[in-house]
Amino acid sequence: MNAREPDAATAERYLVYLSGYDLHNRPEMLPRLDSRGLFGDEGPMEIEVGCGTGEFLCALAAGAPGTNFVGFDLHAKSLFGAVERASGADFGNVRFVRGDFRQMYGLFVPDSLRRVYLHFPDPGMKERYRKRRIFGERFLREMSRAVVRGGELSLVTDDEDYFQEMLALIETEERAAKGWRRAHGEPYLEGFEPPVKSRFQELWERRGRAVRRFLLVNGSAEVTT
Numbered sequence: 001m002n003a004r005e006p007d008a009a010t011a012e013r014y015l016v017y018l019s020g021y022d023l024h025n026r027p028e029m030l031p032r033l034d035s036r037g038l039f040g041d042e043g044p045m046e047i048e049v050g051c052g053t054g055e056f057l058c059a060l061a062a063g064a065p066g067t068n069f070v071g072f073d074l075h076a077k078s079l080f081g082a083v084e085r086a087s088g089a090d091f092g093n094v095r096f097v098r099g100d101f102r103q104m105y106g107l108f109v110p111d112s113l114r115r116v117y118l119h120f121p122d123p124g125m126k127e128r129y130r131k132r133r134i135f136g137e138r139f140l141r142e143m144s145r146a147v148v149r150g151g152e153l154s155l156v157t158d159d160e161d162y163f164q165e166m167l168a169l170i171e172t173e174e175r176a177a178k179g180w181r182r183a184h185g186e187p188y189l190e191g192f193e194p195p196v197k198s199r200f201q202e203l204w205e206r207r208g209r210a211v212r213r214f215l216l217v218n219g220s221a222e223v224t225t
């Protein structure tokens with residue numbers, strides 16, 4: 001997708017930029033990452049971490065106009081594509097936040113999210129890049145704090161090494177009997193059939209990669225709708 005930078009009015013409506021400097025030095029000046037802070041209302045909110053060009057998130061937004069959807073990504077050009085998609089459809093329930101998600105945990109409000117999606121996160125093949133992975137113990141803990149009891153975390157990957165890391169951490173989490181547990185009896189789910197597939201899902205499936213998913217529920221309450 002070869003998207004151009006949005007004009008000022010479109011960027012103002014859809015895009016929030018959180019610089020590394022501000023996140024580190026003056027987080028108290030930044031908006032809270034909940035419905036009130038990003039949409040000015042109290043609607044339920046779902047987020048996609050590393051949303052890329054936003055195909056999946058915008059398809060969700062089209063199907064649930066009463067829910068707020070926020071996509072997070074580091075990469076400006078991908079988000080320009082995502083903004084073009086959302087503004088082209090005139091969605092009022094979508095925003096995008098640009099910046100390093102790992103620096104944003106302190107801006108989330110406890111019990112403010114209904115679902116979190118982390119789909120096809122970058123695996124970082126080389127040893128030194130593995131440290132940049134979004135998924136890990138801290139991610140699980142922070143998202144458990146931000147998501148309501150009974151809310152969900154959806155994890156999808158095509159990468160064997162990342163999959164094994166997810167499986168091991170999820171099993172540890174379940175043994176601790178708090179935080180996240182699997183919504184399914186099987187160790188993981190084979191394949192993923194959303195209403196619209198993301199750019200990376202299309203790409204990896206075309207190349208014959210196996211796609212595997214975990215659907216986790218927060219705490220021990222029943223799943224919310």
Ligand SMILES: C[S@@+](CC[C@H](N)C(=O)[O-])C[C@H]1O[C@@H](n2cnc3c(N)ncnc32)[C@H](O)[C@@H]1O
Nearest residue numbers: 050051052073074075100101119120198199200
């Ligand atoms: C492989 S792409 C997947 C994009 C999308 N989820 C999809 O399925 O097409 C991973 C995305 O995560 C973003 N990303 C990687 N590290 C990030 C971070 N620390 N904070 C925010 N986004 C990040 C990348 O810029 C990239 O767009």
